[in-house]
Amino acid sequence: MRLYSWALTDVGNVREQNEDNHCVNEDLGLFLVADGMGGHAGGQIASRLAAETVEKSLLSRSSGISPEQALQDALRAANSTIFEHGKSVPELAGMGTTCTAILRDGSRFHLAHVGDSRAYLFRDGQMTQLTADHTWVSEQLRAGYISAEEAAVSRWKSVITRSVGFG
Structure with a gap:
C-alpha cells in the first residue's frame, strides 16, 4: 500500500487568525x-x-494497548489538558477545538473524531466522507427534524455540539 501525506492550513476569508493545527x-x-x-x-x-497532547500520548503508550484504545486515551488526555489549561488561565476559559485523528497500524487505520473537521477516504477515484459532523444542524438533519434545504440556510449550522476541551 502506498501512502502519501501532507498538511497545510489556511486562515480562510472569515477570521484574522488561523486557529488550525495539525x-x-x-x-x-x-x-x-x-x-x-x-x-x-x-x-x-x-x-x-x-x-x-495526542502525539505525545501516542508516543508514550504502553505496548499492550490496542491502537483504538490508545487513540481514545490520547483524545481524552487532550481534552483534560485543554480543559485544565482553560481553568488555570481565566481568559482562556471555555476554549476548545475540533479534532480528527487517524492512527495507522500496519494496513489498518483507526479514526477518532470530535467536532466538524471531516475525514474522507479517496479510493479508486471516489471520495467518501467517513465522519459525521457534530453540529446542531447536522444532528437535527440526521434525526429528520429539518430538511437538507433548511440545514443549508440555518444560522445554527456552525454550532458545534462536541469538542475537545470545552467544558
Missing part, C-alpha cells in the same frame, strides 16, 4: 487535524494543545 508523524502513523473553535477564547491554543 500533526503528521508518519513514523508513528498519526495524521491529525484540529480546528480551534472560532469566536471562543484560545481556539488557536486549544488546537495546538490537542495536536501536541
Whole structure:
C-alpha cells in the first residue's frame, strides 16, 4: 500500500487568525487535524494543545494497548489538558477545538473524531466522507427534524455540539 501525506492550513476569508493545527508523524502513523473553535477564547491554543497532547500520548503508550484504545486515551488526555489549561488561565476559559485523528497500524487505520473537521477516504477515484459532523444542524438533519434545504440556510449550522476541551 502506498501512502502519501501532507498538511497545510489556511486562515480562510472569515477570521484574522488561523486557529488550525495539525500533526503528521508518519513514523508513528498519526495524521491529525484540529480546528480551534472560532469566536471562543484560545481556539488557536486549544488546537495546538490537542495536536501536541495526542502525539505525545501516542508516543508514550504502553505496548499492550490496542491502537483504538490508545487513540481514545490520547483524545481524552487532550481534552483534560485543554480543559485544565482553560481553568488555570481565566481568559482562556471555555476554549476548545475540533479534532480528527487517524492512527495507522500496519494496513489498518483507526479514526477518532470530535467536532466538524471531516475525514474522507479517496479510493479508486471516489471520495467518501467517513465522519459525521457534530453540529446542531447536522444532528437535527440526521434525526429528520429539518430538511437538507433548511440545514443549508440555518444560522445554527456552525454550532458545534462536541469538542475537545470545552467544558
